[in-house]
Amino acid sequence: MDPGPTSRSVLFGFLLLVSLILHVSGNLVFPVSHKFQGRRGQWSLSELKAHDIRRHGRNLLSVSSSAVDLELGGNGHPSETGLYFAKLGIGSPSKDYYVQVDTGSDILWVNCIECANCPKKSDIGVKLTLYDPKDSSTSQSITCDQDFCTSQYDGQLPGCKPELLCQYNVVYGDGSSTAGYFVKDVIEFDKVSGSHQTSVTNGSIVFGCGAKQSGQLGKSSEALDGILGFGQANSSMISQLAAAGKVKKQFAHCLDNVNGGGIFAIGEVVETKLKLNMTPLVAKSAHYNVVMEAIEVGGDVVDLPSDTFDNGDKEGTIIDSGTTLAYLPQVVFEPVMKMILSKQPLLKLHTVEDQFTCFQYSENVDDGFPVVTFHFKNSVSLSVYPHEYLFQLKEYVWCSGWQSSGMKTKDGGSMTLLGDLVLSNKLVFYDLENQSIGWIDYNCSSSIKVRDDSSGAIYYVDAHNISSASGILIGRRLLTFLLFVICMLLQISI
Ligand SMILES: *[C@@H]1O[C@H](CO)[C@@H](O)[C@H](O)[C@H]1NC(C)=O
Ligand SMILES: *[C@@H]1O[C@H](CO)[C@@H](O)[C@H](O)[C@H]1NC(C)=O
Ligand SMILES: *[C@@H]1O[C@H](CO)[C@@H](O)[C@H](O)[C@H]1NC(C)=O
Ligand SMILES: *[C@@H]1O[C@H](CO)[C@@H](O)[C@H](O)[C@H]1NC(C)=O
Ligand SMILES: *[C@@H]1O[C@H](CO)[C@@H](O)[C@H](O)[C@H]1NC(C)=O
Numbered sequence: 024m025d026p027g028p029t030s031r032s033v034l035f036g037f038l039l040l041v042s043l044i045l046h047v048s049g050n051l052v053f054p055v056s057h058k059f060q061g062r063r064g065q066w067s068l069s070e071l072k073a074h075d076i077r078r079h080g081r082n083l084l085s086v087s088s089s090a091v092d093l094e095l096g097g098n099g100h101p102s103e104t105g106l107y108f109a110k111l112g113i114g115s116p117s118k119d120y121y122v123q124v125d126t127g128s129d130i131l132w133v134n135c136i137e138c139a140n141c142p143k144k145s146d147i148g149v150k151l152t153l154y155d156p157k158d159s160s161t162s163q164s165i166t167c168d169q170d171f172c173t174s175q176y177d178g179q180l181p182g183c184k185p186e187l188l189c190q191y192n193v194v195y196g197d198g199s200s201t202a203g204y205f206v207k208d209v210i211e212f213d214k215v216s217g218s219h220q221t222s223v224t225n226g227s228i229v230f231g232c233g234a235k236q237s238g239q240l241g242k243s244s245e246a247l248d249g250i251l252g253f254g255q256a257n258s259s260m261i262s263q264l265a266a267a268g269k270v271k272k273q274f275a276h277c278l279d280n281v282n283g284g285g286i287f288a289i290g291e292v293v294e295t296k297l298k299l300n301m302t303p304l305v306a307k308s309a310h311y312n313v314v315m316e317a318i319e320v321g322g323d324v325v326d327l328p329s330d331t332f333d334n335g336d337k338e339g340t341i342i343d344s345g346t347t348l349a350y351l352p353q354v355v356f357e358p359v360m361k362m363i364l365s366k367q368p369l370l371k372l373h374t375v376e377d378q379f380t381c382f383q384y385s386e387n388v389d390d391g392f393p394v395v396t397f398h399f400k401n402s403v404s405l406s407v408y409p410h411e412y413l414f415q416l417k418e419y420v421w422c423s424g425w426q427s428s429g430m431k432t433k434d435g436g437s438m439t440l441l442g443d444l445v446l447s448n449k450l451v452f453y454d455l456e457n458q459s460i461g462w463i464d465y466n467c468s469s470s471i472k473v474r475d476d477s478s479g480a481i482y483y484v485d486a487h488n489i490s491s492a493s494g495i496l497i498g499r500r501l502l503t504f505l506l507f508v509i510c511m512l513l514q515i516s517i
Contacts, residue, residue: 090215090290090473096489098283099443112211114159120248121149125345129254132231142246165205199238218483272455279467280447284488290473301461302403305339312339314400320362321393346442350428381422
């Protein structure tokens with residue numbers, strides 16, 4: 024599971040490449056000119072009135088975006104499911120698909136009918152379904168000359184002919200990958216229509232039809248139908264729905280590590296304490312990155328080299344719901360672990376699966392171990408409690424979920440990546456409209472308040488827990504953030 028030093032350096036090379044691509048395509052500015060500029064004097068009153076009526080009509084349409092409630096299942100326990108997933112309806116007639124929610128990658132894809140090595144059965148306990156474009160009356164192919172494809176690859180690919188499908192290939196942080204082609208179809212989702220109430224609505228979006236999976240994605244131990252990338256790139260589902268005026272680019276998750284499932288909602292979360300705890304996103308990064316400034320363990324500031332958080336043009340700290348654990352650079356990991364374990368000097372440590380530091384402990388871990396608090400720009404803090412960063416392997420045996428991401432290297436360096444271990448039991452709000460992200464401790468089995476844009480009303484959205492047979496899984500995918508999208512053309516015609 025641990026990527027190891029070799030694959031890790033490969034990983035950083037790829038990450039750099041992705042951000043280069045994003046820099047080029049992320050900077051387009053659309054010139055806006057007012058249609059009536061300089062002509063006002065020549066307009067009759069009735070013309071102006073007609074224009075204003077049309078304008079108001081348009082404004083009404085443009086504020087009709089709704090809040091969306093995605094049903095969640097799963098949990099963040101490394102020794103159980105180790106991931107959170109959502110249910111989506113795709114196609115006509117609509118079929119249910121279970122996809123991992125991943126804020127570290129940028130496309131939605133589901134296993135496709137052509138897939139020979141896709142898992143047929145899942146140890147997570149959900150029923151798997153292959154997407155068959157021929158089985159859906161609303162399915163459309165995306166060819167390499169279409170806008171979606173050319174914008175993905177920053178221009179038309181060499182050798183593109185109008186009948187060639189637009190192919191994708193995504194490699195995730197753990198080395199697993201998915202390849203296939205893009206299709207467009209109707210996605211069904213639950214619009215928030217009142218407090219504790221939803222109604223079905225739909226939107227047409229482009230997603231990947233996964234024809235070939237490798238690594239963990241081909242194994243049934245943790246199999247789902249696909250991955251729902253909630254990244255900022257305009258290929259993601261939220262970006263496409265926002266471009267169509269269906270939703271705002273704001274969403275929140277509350278991953279429930281106590282009961283499983285939790286809350287995943289698109290829309291503006293209304294919570295005063297949360298608004299006061301928002302930190303800016305690092306501009307032009309490939310992921311949701313924030314700037315960490317300090318770490319405290321049990322109230323004592325961790326003494327770190329002065330350049331530890333001096334990110335320069337590097338990525339900062341990655342916030343990623345698709346990763347189970349939390350990864351700290353070796354220079355941070357070492358003192359943090361030392362300070363945590365210093366509270367219990369008599370523990371006998373042993374290593375499990377080559378990566379987890381484990382020990383016997385029979386008391387309440389929250390009484391025996393310190394709280395770890397991260398501090399970010401804008402005086403925003405995030406506390407992780409012992410029962411969150413320690414997980415129980417078996418009775419009286421606990422393991423630490425903190426992982427080292429390795430030593431700093433000159434081409435990239437070690438990363439700081441905060442996954443479900445840190446994000447669970449928090450209400451995390453991604454405000455892409457304002458390029459900021461924030462969180463507060465929260466009971467993720469309860470409900471959150473979201474604003475309905477069209478009426479201005481505030482509605483409650485409840486927690487869900489898609490029931491699944493819980494099983495102890497062996498091969499978990501611990502790092503799933505997007506690594507690399509390569510451009511390729513499927514050499515088959517449609
Ligand atoms: C999508 O929603 C619209 C409006 O509610 C409805 O008319 C249409 O039939 C739906 N399409 C599908 C494929 O469900
Ligand atoms: C993505 O952005 C590019 C340019 O920024 C644009 O040309 C393209 O149409 C967008 N694609 C989608 C699906 O919105
Ligand atoms: C936008 O985010 C910044 C923090 O990055 C915050 O100070 C500001 O209040 C936010 N604005 C709104 C309208 O939420
Ligand atoms: C969390 O909320 C649920 C549902 O409202 C409630 O049953 C439970 O007691 C709450 N848990 C805590 C620790 O407050
Ligand atoms: C959520 O589902 C899991 C697995 O089916 C179950 O163990 C757990 O009790 C459920 N939690 C709630 C709050 O229903």
